[in-house]
Amino acid sequence: MEIRPGNPASPAEPFRRALSHRGELLEKAARACAGVIGTACTYTPFELVHACGFVPIRLWERPGVVEKAYGLVPGFVCPFMRRCLEEALAGGFRFLSGIVQAYTCDVSCGVVNVWKNNFPLQLCRSLALPYNDGARSRSFLRSELMGLVDDLVAIGGTFSEDSLRRSVDLYGRIRSTLASVLDRLGRTGALGAAETLTLVQAFFVTPPETYLDMLVRLEDELPCGAPPDESRVPVIVSGSVLEDGAVLDLVEESGMRVVFLDLCTGMRALVPAAGAGEDPLESVVDRIMNRTACPSRSLPGQRARDLVLQAESYGARGVIFLFQKFCTPHLADLPVVMAALKDAGVPCMLVEIDGNGIEGQVLTRLETFATIAGAA
């Protein structure tokens, strides 16, 4: 992701700076804790990794031309994962102790396995998640999570029920504060969509204690902001990973207003803030089971219902799908989801991101879409 120069007066500026310097900050953080553990997917429970004394982060992509990664993965896999590998090949993840990847998408898990063979890490493992919810699935997930704890302890972590309780509380606070900040921002229009994305992205790469401080400060200082510009067409942006907010600027330039970011790097990772349960591990299990589902974990009909409801509750008049090219889980559900939105009278369009920047025609397509959605 190219971190663009920011506006020093923007409330998002500290988050943009955290993103710009994430490499150095994480090198420092790695020295001060058991290590940094990466993941390419928000289903890896950050609180559990944190409870073992590690800083959990989400991997990021390298902007610019992909060269080295083409020798390791084919050209027809999601450009985000290819670019993450490129960043690793360029030395951008030297501070990582390990990667823990929840098995969600074939590409993220496959690329992590490729990673394992090319960069020595102390730990590289996947996490098997059940698709069904029930007593047996939950008990299996508990065992799987405890297996992860054992592996983290084996590479220098320490774990106790107390430490997990503290981490669950910490991440619960972060998610609920972030959700309320985003809600306020969505209702006031105080921040643009790309800046809003920056807030969320910083969550994935900043030690959580630091991030919570930044967030609380932002919440206190958040300008009331003018009411949203009602002349702009309210839309939901939905899709997989989005690292570069430039496309969101284009959406706004086309006369639309983003009211909800239904992305892996957006609200899907944040809801619900915490799970319920008698002990902290149970609450981690419960949160995984109840979190807003990504297409890799849900049925197409469920995704369609979720999006129709979101469109209703946010008053969205259109949905723009932003997918990484070749993203199987999202592409596989798309026909059903689009049909449901069409039946609900919500127009939608698809923009695929191939990692080489946004083509000029996209702006024209967005402008046309804004007209259609505005008239719908």
Add this chain to the structure above:
Amino acid sequence: MRELASLVMEYYAECHRAKAEGRPVGWMPPMNGGIEVFYAMGLMPVFPENYSPVCAAFGAAPPHFETSEAMGFSRDLCGYMRNILGYVHGDMHGPLEPMGGLPEPDLIMSFGGGCIPAMKIFQHLERRFPHAKVFRADMPQVALDDIKEHHVAYAVSEMHRFIEFLERNTGRKLDEERLHEAVNLSDEACRLFDRIMSFRRNIPAPFGASEIGLMFVMVTRQGTRTAVDFLSRVLDEVACRAEARQGVVEEERLRLFWDNIPPWYDLGLLRYFEKAGGVVVAETYSSAWSIRLDTGDPIRALAVKSLMSYPLVSCVSIDRRRDMVLRACRDYAIDGAVFHSNKSCVPITLGQADIMKALERELGIPSVTIDGDHMDIRNFSLAQFQTRADAFMETLLERKGR
């Protein structure tokens, strides 16, 4: 092997017969322990993914692609998915559908432990056949080296849940004796399949990769006497050919390995190498069917099989796959490996680069990449294939000093 065509036809005829007779028909993905349970209960398993190669071979896939793409399914999705969804949303029993099409499902099973397209195929099939009873299993997706007791225990509990589901929805009881027998037959089929394949270590190899259709029986008839009898006859035939030192070509000059699913629309492409005396004598894809079962504990055996089959050939266990390819290349005296970079199957294509490097580094075996697609001919260029294959064979022959 000549019997294979009639075996294929007989299988599809039986699918239709079962439907006509009121024997419950269940659609499921291949490579899991559901098939043995089905046969043991007298139910009819149908494999929509396996029907896709048949469609490709009969030239029926392109119209199916047209249908699914018109519905909005991206061309970037796995060809099995686009083919089968196009098929079920078209005229399922139209005159152009091979084998008279597939009988509609009474039951739909997805096992969870495969790739995302395999899961999504069944989710869409559920929508297409709303009257069918649906079972979604949760087989954990885990690399072979990471399989722990809790994974197996959960997979076993999923097998029990599966059996309960079948008993409840078909009114049939699973007879443990029959399941035991099905698992014994399944294991015997794996043993025979392995024996047949191992004859290809002979120089010259008695048969090449274009006979890979043999796998059909491993996909559709696991757990039956039909599979064992057929494979026994194939074994005899192959043993005779081997004893007579009867090869695929007059002079076998190059022994090749094929990685990834073959191009089903033209298996003849695998014989292209023969013009330079090259024979494909081993492949990765067929290994998924050589897993031996612990027949002493049938349910556990089927659970373990369900856990292992897909990781064995996919990017879930790249390390194991690499070791398997290296071992095969050693055992089968391979001169060069052909890696099909398959746009329709990301899970099998990911990791190929590492395996190619390991082959060169550890065994000095060179490789070539062929860009293609196991289902969609639009993603394949014959000219590029020929140019690369010719250059590769030229290099290999030079290395061998002709």
